Amino acid sequence: MRHVSARTRFGVVLVCAIVCLLSGSRLFAQAAQALRVVPLVHPDQVLVSFELTDGLTEEVRQAILSGLTTTFTYTIELRLDVPAWVDRTIATATVTSSVQYSNLEREHHLVRTIDGRTEEAKVTTDEGIVRKWMTSVDRLALFPTNLLEANREYYVRVSATARPSNSSIFWPFGSGTSAQAKFTFVR
Numbered sequence: 001m002r003h004v005s006a007r008t009r010f011g012v013v014l015v016c017a018i019v020c021l022l023s024g025s026r027l028f029a030q031a032a033q034a035l036r037v038v039p040l041v042h043p044d045q046v047l048v049s050f051e052l053t054d055g056l057t058e059e060v061r062q063a064i065l066s067g068l069t070t071t072f073t074y075t076i077e078l079r080l081d082v083p084a085w086v087d088r089t090i091a092t093a094t095v096t097s098s099v100q101y102s103n104l105e106r107e108h109h110l111v112r113t114i115d116g117r118t119e120e121a122k123v124t125t126d127e128g129i130v131r132k133w134m135t136s137v138d139r140l141a142l143f144p145t146n147l148l149e150a151n152r153e154y155y156v157r158v159s160a161t162a163r164p165s166n167s168s169i170f171w172p173f174g175s176g177t178s179a180q181a182k183f184t185f186v187r
Helices: 008-033 058-064 127-135
Strands: 035-041 045-052 070-080 090-104 107-114 117-124 136-144 151-161 177-185
Touching: 035 090, 035 151, 035 177, 045 070, 045 127, 045 151, 058 090, 070 127, 070 136, 090 127, 090 136, 107 127, 127 136
Parallel strands: none
Antiparallel strands: 035 045, 045 136, 070 090, 070 151, 090 107, 107 117, 151 177
């Protein structure tokens, strides 16, 4: 039986750990690219824009066309970047985008809610509008700037999930995806 030194075992474990870390960061980078987040600070509000680039797959589209109500839920967190400590959540908002297709009328019924309040509803026959409605938000005023301290680093983190979620065919990311974008609040 061949004897392996402790130094050799340590080297093998170290190489395996580095490979795992590199693989994990590559997967994280791919997931982060699927959801793009852009915060924009105005004098009174932090506006948030985001786009889920691969959210409306062919499987999701087929589920929608079957008449199944499909909902994408976006949880948006405004967080204070605290070096060498746990980041602090300043505020949270939940945005849902839902669609239900009526086979009789051949129309998509769209509803967007923010924190449970219906903000907008519309009906369309255009699948391009449905795609944009379900996968993107543009300059949504979610957080007041009076919550922020001057000259501090903040970030907006968006997590996306979908319903129905009983199978990965409805959602290409399994349990969901998330991304974040930093900004400095200057006053």
